Amino acid sequence: RSRLSSNVSHGGGGKSRRLPSCIIIGVRKCGTRALLEFLSLHPDIVTADEEMHFFNNDDRYRQGLEWYRQRMPPSRSHQITIEKTPGYFISSMAPSRVHRMNSSVKLIVLLRHPTVRTVSDYTQIYFNKLGKNESLDAFEDLVLDRESKAVNLRYKAVQISIYHHYFRRWLDIFPRQQIHVVDGDHLILDPVSEIRSIEDFLGVPHHIDYSILYFNSTRGFYCMRLNATYERCLGASKGRKHPDIDQTVIRKLNRFFVPHNKQLFNMLHVQFPWT
Ligand code: A3P
Numbered sequence: 001r002s003r004l005s006s007n008v009s010h011g012g013g014g015k016s017r018r019l020p021s022c023i024i025i026g027v028r029k030c031g032t033r034a035l036l037e038f039l040s041l042h043p044d045i046v047t048a049d050e051e052m053h054f055f056n057n058d059d060r061y062r063q064g065l066e067w068y069r070q071r072m073p074p075s076r077s078h079q080i081t082i083e084k085t086p087g088y089f090i091s092s093m094a095p096s097r098v099h100r101m102n103s104s105v106k107l108i109v110l111l112r113h114p115t116v117r118t119v120s121d122y123t124q125i126y127f128n129k130l131g132k133n134e135s136l137d138a139f140e141d142l143v144l145d146r147e148s149k150a151v152n153l154r155y156k157a158v159q160i161s162i163y164h165h166y167f168r169r170w171l172d173i174f175p176r177q178q179i180h181v182v183d184g185d186h187l188i189l190d191p192v193s194e195i196r197s198i199e200d201f202l203g204v205p206h207h208i209d210y211s212i213l214y215f216n217s218t219r220g221f222y223c224m225r226l227n228a229t230y231e232r233c234l235g236a237s238k239g240r241k242h243p244d245i246d247q248t249v250i251r252k253l254n255r256f257f258v259p260h261n262k263q264l265f266n267m268l269h270v271q272f273p274w275t
Contacts, residue, residue, distance in 0.1 A: 016077075022082045026087070038222075054083075108179075122139050191222050195208045
């Protein structure tokens with residue numbers, strides 16, 4: 001009997017490292033870190049702090065499931081282990097690899113208004129480059145084709161926001177009921193109600209409420225109250241101010257995404273408040 005066949009290794013204190021039974025697969029810049037951190041406050045949930053990039057990285061995947069399991073946090077038998085790597089969503093290999101690990105794994109996907117996500121993605125790359133003393137072209141120059149002024153389909157931040165392209169691959173492999181879709185824009189405004197549906201999806205009691213999460217007006221986001229004296233917000237790289245963008249470009253992007261959003265809503269049987 002291989003050690004892996006039990007999916008568990010026994011450590012001290014009745015805890016073991018287990019493969020995740022739920023994965024937050026994306027989408028990048030839709031609130032994946034906030035959701036993971038909020039869920040980690042639930043007594044029946046344990047979360048891997050780091051993004052594993054296991055199913056989307058050939059070198060890591062070759063290390064095998066045992067390598068992956070060793071990197072999961074210790075948990076008790078009733079607890080659910082959750083990992084998040086937003087890169088899984090756009091990986092062509094990840095759906096079948098995740099399925100091979102556990103065909104009944106629960107998947108969570110956060111989505112945001114695609115134009116907002118595109119701007120957020122640009123903002124992240126802008127700041128990453130700034131940190132390395134590099135510069136980045138203006139958003140308007142990247143997102144529109146220089147010649148035709150049409151939306152630039154070669155720009156990665158635009159591609160990722162065409163959610164249905166990637167969702168199709170997951171739905172080819174996993175039944176719809178196994179994928180919970182979160183409105184990332186709503187998660188910012190009312191995290192508890194989004195988390196309630198996730199608690200139901202995971203089959204754990206409702207625990208996260210507004211005594212645990214509180215609105216921090218300095219940050220402009222919800223933060224965590226860990227105990228009577230200790231509060232924690234997400235790091236400065238989350239909730240950055242977005243650049244001011246030419247409104248005609250924003251309208252062009254919004255129009256561009258409309259048919260893609262329609263396809264997505266039909267595919268998922270959901271409706272988001274996006275134009
Ligand atoms: P912005 O920085 O563009 O505002 P991810 O963790 O997937 O990279 O997503 C980052 C986004 O999470 C942020 O995008 C921010 O809007 C959103 N977010 C949601 N809830 C948040 C919270 N409570 N604190 C900070 N950011 C939050």
